Amino acid sequence: MKSQQERSKFEVRWWLKWSLLGLIGTVNGYATVLMYAQGEIPFALLTVVITTLCLYIFGSKRTYAHRYIFPGVVGMLVFIIFPLVYTIGLSFTNYSASNQLTLDRAQTILLQRSFQSGKSYLFDLYKLDTGHQLIIKADNALFASEVFDISNPPADDFMKLQEIDAASGEKEIIRTIVQNRSNLNKIELIMPNGEHIRMSGLRRFAAETPLFTVEEDGLSLLNNQNQQRYKPNLETGFYQPIDNEGNFVGESISPGFVVSVGGANFERVMTDDGIKEPFIGIFIWTVVFAFLSVALTLALGMILACIVQWEPLKGSGFYRVLLILPYAVPSFISIIIFKGLFNQSFGEINMMLDAMFGIKPSWFSEPTLARFMVVLVNTWLGFPYMMILCMGLLKSIPEDLYEASAIDGAGPIHNFFMITLPLLIKPLTPLLIASFAFNFNNFVMIQLLTAGGPNMVGTSEPAGYTDLLVSYTYRIAFEGGGGQDFGLAGAIATLIFLMVGGMSLLNLRLSKSTLEQD
Missing domain, CATH: 2.40.430.10 (D-maltodextrin-binding protein, MBP)
Known part of the structure; x- marks a missing residue:
């Protein structure tokens, strides 16, 4: 009797499982067909991959253990791998505000005029x-x-x-x-x-x-108003007038369509002076900004950690809480407050400098001062994190080392450089590399504080002296004077990925090396 009940329960669970999987497969299959019909092929492929994984993992007994990591795998596919592959794919096209459609869709819109x-x-x-x-x-x-x-x-x-x-x-x-x-x-x-x-x-x-009618070849269009023939230019991604010999002449008409341009976007980054010069300058500034941010936050955080851990200091707990506050307050609030403090006309900082020294620095319009301000604000935002790390690592340093050093007559400064600093730097190295990679892409701070300004003059795409590569890419993608050049932005984003990916590999190598030595 008991075995019969168990078999009944098993059959119910079996039918329930396969009914649910069949429903998921049917719904996702229908959604895939709709996306494919709308020309959204990348999203259709993503849906197929996720659905196939779901059916395989939950439908096979051999993959039972993988069910628990399936949500993480889907999240990685949807939010990391797919955007990365999609961005790299865009970098090889002319995708922009004026070139977003397929050729068939662009032709259909023109025929409606x-x-x-x-x-x-x-x-x-x-x-x-x-x-x-x-x-x-x-x-x-x-x-x-x-x-x-x-x-x-x-x-x-x-x-x-x-x-x-x-x-x-x-x-x-x-x-x-x-x-x-x-x-x-x-x-x-x-x-x-x-x-x-x-x-x-x-x-x-x-x-x-x-206004237009399709000719016999199914691609060319005839303008019924002036009898001009148009043909799709597969190099530029626009319909363009042609002469009697089939050569392209005159101005193209919108909307355009997406075509592959190969490595033209990467070539533009390397050869177009209006893009190359600001790109190189912004790349150097990005590296300098990330390095200074890490170095200054580490130095300030380590010094303050040593001070608040100093036993003779009274009220050290109060000072710890006070110094951690910048880390507890949301960064966007602190950035907006600093933006007001550095206001050139009404900010408290310029009011104090004017009262004391008779000067009013142009923080947002002079490139050097703007960069100094950006580094200063980012140091304020980042030092509590370094201080917390150092406070924890200081606890792991044996007191015997300091006692032995004291017997030899060494002072606090000697102890810091000969004992504290060497023992802190080693475990901090992977974290410093991670911090460097984070500041390399610190978009929020730049966008909220200066929006990349002050702007450079004579560039093909919008660029500013405080722009990092990530904010420069954002401005090309969404503020480009040439019509939101997503293809070029994708090429720069791909280069940024390669740079940050190299740093991550270096981080892993150093972490592995540290663990092996320990």
């Missing part, structure tokens, strides 16, 4: 007992449409106009036309002379003709 090819006529909208009616005024005559439901107009059929002597019903106000404009735009009327007209304004219907 029209131009006024004939006369325009005034119209009024009248409400009748059975619906609404359009009254067209043309050549001192009135022409009425069929009565229709304004909430569901006949979009697929043409409505013929009949001449009438006078309009009947209640004339609608302009507000009603505005509220129902999208539905009225779907209506196509036929004049008695055979002319097709559509709504071209809040008070007018006009004869409109498609």
